[in-house]
Each structure stands twice: as C-alpha cells, then as structure tokens.
Amino acid sequence: MFENEMNLNFLSLSENESFARIAVAAFVAQLDPTLEEINEVKTAVSEAVTNSIIHGYPHTNGFIYLNCKIKGDRMELAISDQGCGILDIKEAKQPLFTTRPDLERSGMGFTIMESFVDEIQVESAEGNGTTVRLIKRFKTAKRAIHSGV
C-alpha cells in the first residue's frame, strides 16, 4: 500500500488559512484527485483551521499542528490546537450553532466538514485544545497508484 506523510506547524494567523488548504491540496494531488475532491479537501481544511484560529485561540496566537497521511486511497488528516477547547462537542456540531454571532459566524463549519469528508472525529477538552480528524477516500486514487504517479 502506498503511504506518505507530512507535518505542518504554523501560527494561528488568518493569513495561514489559505496556506494550510493549499499545502494539503498540493500534498494529496499525488492521488490524482478530481477538482471536486480537491475543493472538498480545501474547504474542510479551511473550516478546521479557522475554528482553531477563532475559537481555539480567541485572544492570543498559538500554534496549529497539521498532520496529513496518505494510506492507499485514503487521506487521514489531523488538525490540532492547544487552545481553549470545546465545551460541548455535540452542540458545536449542530448546524447554525455558533458561540460567536458577533463575528457573523454562520455556524456551518462542522456541517460542511461532515459533508465534504467520509469520517470526522473531534477530540477536545476545556483548556486542553482540540483535534479534528478528517478521513477521506479518493475515488481516483487507485488509478494514480497503479500507474505509479
């Protein structure tokens, strides 16, 4: 089985949202994804990183840790922060739920992540940060792996 892995650490600055999604998109490009699949990955990464910036580190800048593994036709992505944590994960995942209506947050971040990947797991503890794990299978990956791309 083809395997690959990369790690990125970056500060929780909004400038790094596009950096993170473009880096992950470039990394998974070796699986020969469709444009739609790439767009889904970029959107899910952007949601998770934005959550860490806004909710994880609301008053300070901290580091966001991104680990991306390719295992055959699967991408396993973990996006972590060491920030505030989520008080109630079940509530946070509800569509339209937001703790920051003052920032015009739509409350659709987790709903979009759930729609754009195959599996999502959220681990969080108050004061001890949050890790969002995203798993996605690429329909085109087998072709890329077999052709040695």
Next chain:
Amino acid sequence: MNLQVRTTREGRFLLAALDGELDHHSAEYVRGTLDWEVDQQRGTLLILDLGGLAFMDSSGLGVILGRYRKIKSQGGEMAIANVPRGVDKVVQIAGLHKVMHVYRTSQEALREMKGGLS
C-alpha cells in the same frame, strides 16, 4: 489580499462582483467594503456576483447572510448570482436559496429585481 470587490451602482441597485478566495481572512474586507456601499443609500438592492470566486467556506456564508440581514433591516433587498460550481455545494448545504433569490447571472438578477419593482 487574495480577494477583490468590484462595485457598480445604478440607482438603488448595487452590483458587487467578488474575485478570488472568500475565507475568514478576506471576510472582514468584503464586509467593510459592502457595508460602506450599502450605507450610502437606504434601501439598497444588492446583487452579489460570485462568478469570480475560486474558493468560499462558511466564513463566506457568514458575510452573505450578515449583509442580507443588514440590507433587509434597511428596507432593501439582496440576491446572489453566478454561483461557480466549486462554491455551489457550500451554498446548497447552507440552503441560501431558501433565504434569498439565487440567479444564474447578474443580468437575470437585475432584470427580475427591476421587474419586481414595477
């Protein structure tokens, strides 16, 4: 900034075209630019053309819904037009079409909204 806003006025109508990537980083700039334009005339009829967007996430939804609420509270109206394929799934998941009109083109939006005024 990886996003540009181009605005054109025609009476109460404000056509705003977005080019680039609409995320949390660029959202503040879009919000500020559109609010300044909207505040120039009460009852603005905004057509937001998304045709140039290469990327949009839920931060973009927040900006769109926020402008919709603001404009409606001032007696105006808002629609979005020209939604690119890569952005459409986010628009569909959020159900924006249940909140506001979604037109295929800005021209169609202008024609329909003008028709609604007469």
